[in-house]
Amino acid sequence: MKVLSEKLLGGKQGAIGLAILSLLLFVIFPLWLDLFRLGLVGKYVTYAFVAISLVLLWGNGGILSLGQGMFFGLGGYCMAMFLKLEASDPISTKIQTTPGIPDFMDWNQLTALPWFWEPFKSLTLTILLVLIVPTLLAFIIGFAMFKRRVGGVYFAIITQAIALILSILIVGQQGYTGGVNGITDLKTMLDWDIRTDSAKYILYFTNAGLLIACMLLARYILTSKFGMLLLAMRDKEERVRFSGYDVSNFKIFIFCIAAMISAIGGAMFTLQVGFMSPSFVGIVPSIEMVIFAAVGGRMSLIGAVYGTLLVNFGKTMFSETYPELWLFLMGGLFIAVVMFFPDGLAGIYENYASKFNLAGKFSKLTAKFTKSTAAVDELVGEKP
Template sequence: MKTLSDKLLGGKQGVLGLALLALLILVILPLGLDIFRLNLVGKYLTYAFVALSLVLLWGNGGILSLGQGMFFGLGGYCMAMFLKLEASDPISTKIQTTPGIPDFMDWNQLTALPWFWEPFKSLPFTILAILIVPTIFAYIIGFAMFKRRVGGVYFAIITQAIALILSILIVGQQGYTGGVNGITDLKTMLGWDIRTDSAKYILYYVNAILLFGCIFLSRYILTSKFGMLLLAMRDKEERVRFSGYDVSDFKIFTFCVAAMISAIGGAMFTLQVGFMSPSFVGIVPSIEMVIFAAVGGRMSLIGAVYGTLLVNYGKTVFSETYPELWLFLMGGLFIAVVMFFPDGLAGIYQKHARKIPFLKRWVAEEKQKQTDAHASHGKVGTKLGAEA
């Protein structure tokens, strides 16, 4: 039986991977980069939350969602609403026709704060909303889809369509959401100026700690009995269903957890960048987030973080040099990874780690664990069927 530390750390190889990642994120990058570049890396790490959620959902659950950007955006908008209300106090907005409401509401001739904005004056409520609102939205989508056994490419297309609808809705409701410009000019949180260099350093480390917390949570889920059944469901869904398990409930739960993790990343994005717009909710960002997970390795939580950093660094470099070709490069990268490196960076690491003496034994142990896990998955249906 695995101990709690094994579930959270992933054994010896997991400890090594986490230590290297922590060294890079917490020590090397802060010491080697100026505050502008470090804040840029912090923005990349907010996308890594979505990549982690896709490792759970797609890599281990076999559920490809092309709409994770909507949960990222919902979390970001919840945080942006709180920050915007703080920046829209009557003194700061005294030149408006209606002081005390966000500027974009005043421009659109609203004369009072909408009722659904009122609770976001409270930070505790905002934090709960960041976690609960995307989760409820994911539950509604998941219940409607999975209870009717909608999956595969159909589910992927539907999530893509919902992301598009949500982004159009946000743009259309300009008086309530800021429209195409989004919610901007975010300055303070409880009086603390989030634009200063010291604040950016603090937010970078808070973001990193939350990211590692989500990695630990994901590992705990994947190494539990639920994780074993999740893999079995991905490989042999009908066998799991005939063994007496409600597959739809597993899918709904995983989809909801993935939505919550994505929303945390969106909230941290708003804090670090200082705005949130519908451009992070639609189809293009959602597909990019899938590419982050694919490049890093859709079965590897740590690989997803490296994949996010690598792809976004490449995006920054190539978009500056070839701005009109970036989307083609992104699509070509995704095709190349799927065809030639299906396990992503994590697969390349495991392949070459065998050549390093002190890693050889650890890789062999990890391979044996995976083999044992797959053997267990195959026995789940047989064992329960015999008991029945």
């Protein structure tokens, strides 16, 4: 049991960090923020899935992917296709030339639902495809690249190019994908209205719960033997290869896991926000997601989540307060982090907060509180 908790939580310090993050996501934000702001936090949390996938892939594996947005977008499109089909029943689309198909298909003179849309009539198949489609694409890319020992900056550029190609393909196939507008007007999931206030709260908590679950999965991977090999590959790839391990298979595996985690975030984004467009598939969102991981600390799962929240909070605040200057302010924030805090927020904590032994003090305070509570209970329980 102790070994399992070490692998899942990362020891006492990791457990405390995860508990604080959970308190923030599940208690403080819902109580402190109104529904609109909480919805923004929910959207930011979906980006955090990609950030923690980059901690696995880039921070610990040394594989920089500048195309994680395509996996995020594919997961989002899979969920959007299911929701769009539910919103396009024959009664709701009776004014169309061809009732029963999405409106953008009717506008583009399609008269039947394309074959690859058929599986998305089922929620079960949709959930499976959210996981399978991005993972399969990652496997194809990884197999083609890593088996030929393509890595480093070349791999980063190739993933960036693939993300651009995919976004152009989505925009170009307007009749099948909704084109530049994306898939919009998503209303219900199994006749459950996802636009109501109660639904937004439920989706937010589901989103946060899935993020914590993915963090536990990532922590388990990193603390396993595979995680140690991943670090060894990052630092001394040739030595690992000469030790008899097939490095390419390990890279393919972690690339697929990172794609799957990113896709879960994309699917939750569609449910939280109510649409999906090609603007979340291309180069710009992919680079932004790398920045989230870099600001939080590319070696820290919890740091990556905080980095995502900080950057997006800053982006929202600067754009609202200084609409003409917010891009410069965000650029200054990124430059400052790279110059002065290369290890991100996690590095700041390790360099400064750990000097004061915050974890130890927190544990002592908890012990004192428990002892005091026990003493009070004992006094209350005494008979006069």
